[in-house]
Amino acid sequence: MRERAIVSGALVAAALVTGAVAHAASKRGAASVAVDAQVAALRRSALESDLALQLVTGLTTEIGPRPAGSPALQRAGEWASAAMQRLGLENVHTEPVVVPHWERGEGSGAIVAPWPQPMVLTALGGSVGTPEEGITADVVGFPTLEALQAAAPEQVRGRIVFLDRRMQRTRDEHGYAEDVGIRRDGPAVAGKLGARAVLIRSVATGPQRVAHTGMTRYGDAAPIPAAALAVQDADILARELASGQPVRFRLRLTARTLPDTDAVDVLGEVRGATRPDEIVLLGAHLDSWDLGTGAIDDGAGCAIVMAAAKLIAALPRRPDRTVRVVLFANEEFGLSGAHAYAKAHEAELPRHVLAVEADLGADPVWMMRGNASPAGIAFLRAVQRDLAPLGIEWRDERGAGGADLSPLVAAHVPVADLFQDASRYFDYHHSADDTLDKVDPKGLAQNVAAHAVLAWRAATSDVVLGPAPDVKR
């Protein structure tokens, strides 16, 4: 139904925009008419274009998995530079980033007693390995991170902790946000209580029997091996625990951390005609987890922002401000691409008019929100009217920006969130199932339209959107 609405949106865009033009023109003056006409053209050309699909197909086929530290991530940097050149973006270049190099190695495990079964699992990102022979220990289960935090050390010491929290499917990210703590913090909490290892139920929805990885952080806790079970395997382990008999588990991980390596942020621009030093940033991240081909996380985002810039460049009128595409080197493993960008462009940050990151897949954008000055918010709300034909509503809540924008948000750069429908995103996220077939071509094109229109509006306005208020992350 959503897809049909989008298609219809394209067809009726011309009709709708006439009214919008009349409305906006009275406020913005004659020059806006030309801007509004470009909006309609952008929206239409984006919905009709398969450029983003071609780009994400290329990245997932010619590069595939490209985790921080891998040769594939270096090849991805070359691929992205060449693609931007081919698209005719300007000032295409790379900027150096040092990235961590963690290697997953092999992971295996099995319930040993009372009823032996092999398990589908994978190491959490950053996990230490087990001894060569693995770890075999009794399992103690907790339904939440809070329950583990409340446990007495003698319940946990010498055991394998199983965190069995079930993620809820939601249209926005809140199901994920509520659940991700077991992955991010569970191993550190369990380690402090003396656990030998941690298993979590994958932070995921969906019927796929694949394990979903993602970063964990030990902080000042002694690191212990940590792995995610596929949801079906978490189900089996839970049923064995429910039998009341002691449950023994064998876990073996060969994960390890190697010396940091070199990677790059990749940048390309559509230079502004009259205020080229003012930047509208369209971001996404080039790295992916190693298990899938990084189609929805974040090949789609890379394709969306590159295609949006290309469509803006193809308009007869050049934007006033510069639209800058930034493909960050390393989102998944500690945001080093984002930090490198913020540091290299520190002096320029006050001239970052607006930043947007596409990093929630390729299903249609359904909601927009922002973090900006009051004038900036008013401007974004006006832009939402141009996005309404795409099925995008405004939500009156504080935007946070994508993870790679966090250093910019800290520097009070205004951000807007174009929220993709995340209902099925976490079926595939951080797993082997993050593959090209999960990208819906119509949803992807709608994303390009939304990002292109927003960037175009911000780059042809003289509104000052910043400084943005503090955001608590």
Place this chain on the structure above:
Amino acid sequence: MRERAIVSGALVAAALVTGAVAHAASKRGAASVAVDAQVAALRRSALESDLALQLVTGLTTEIGPRPAGSPALQRAGEWASAAMQRLGLENVHTEPVVVPHWERGEGSGAIVAPWPQPMVLTALGGSVGTPEEGITADVVGFPTLEALQAAAPEQVRGRIVFLDRRMQRTRDEHGYAEDVGIRRDGPAVAGKLGARAVLIRSVATGPQRVAHTGMTRYGDAAPIPAAALAVQDADILARELASGQPVRFRLRLTARTLPDTDAVDVLGEVRGATRPDEIVLLGAHLDSWDLGTGAIDDGAGCAIVMAAAKLIAALPRRPDRTVRVVLFANEEFGLSGAHAYAKAHEAELPRHVLAVEADLGADPVWMMRGNASPAGIAFLRAVQRDLAPLGIEWRDERGAGGADLSPLVAAHVPVADLFQDASRYFDYHHSADDTLDKVDPKGLAQNVAAHAVLAWRAATSDVVLGPAPDVKR
């Protein structure tokens, strides 16, 4: 929608059966009225019971994967015997079967050139392994088995053959039947043409990135290593081939065949009151592939036939003929359980009134067909009227019986097929994704109702359904 129809079926069953009783009673005489009343009671109790769900939960939790040759299959025999005893079935016993013992070992592979990518794959059942260092060779793709058969040896010799046929999703099995040839016969055909190894696109539907295994047969061809790619990996390989550049692949399999081992068919009965020597057989198979927990293939079938027998045993009136549950030891790896049964019960086969096997998952039965004498077909069509409230239609085509019934079909034993809706079965079939969460409890209960009613009808009739005509398989 289908599930709602079933639930409604249960609610209106009492009303519908009244008409059926009046109709049938006029033909079958007064004794049938009691039989018909039991039909309504059976249907209702089956739809309300969670017995089958308990059974398939137990089998997948306490045993899990149970391939031919594994210790788990031996434990499964003990589990099933104990379960039948607990259900109060009579004459519970096991019968010896010798089964093959093939071990999957490890499988890995990657595209080496032009664009390196790791691949998700698994060995086909019965495949030989590769040399320790693997096989690295250029890939030649064929869209169908027929195209490979038409190939010149010089196209194939020394290469890895890729069979890239895409399975269609269908409600019955025909999508599978059309596609399975690439798995069953592809390696033998490629071997005769001098190929070094074979890769197939998994014979599967669905968005899961898991590889789907299943038997291959080399016949008189020299065996070469054979593996199935997940459909997403087949997509990637196809895109690399479409680039026109030479594509090199590295395949490593440690699969091997070990000496045959011992297993058992497990039998239990509801003994007939007046004609105990006449047998209505309800079959399913106890073994599963090693990748999943064998929930839909064929834990569900085992649960369906055990629960159906239990519900028949719980009726106030005992059936005239004997209802015999047979859980065959080894369907997946060459039907040795079926052949052992047919041989051990050879003298008894002429008194097998009807045989039914549940081996197509747990989604609702939507269609019935049979293979029997003309009087037998007329009888089955009459039984279909008792199944119509469950949403089951009659189809006027020759029934084939489940695979384990093939030796019985060859001996002209009448069979009926209660066809489950197979639309999503092949998303999970023969893969790691064959797990308990794929069993829909309402569909499972409808299956129990259908199998119980059919067995009850056949076991309380004096109709002679055989001998059945020859079936070309």
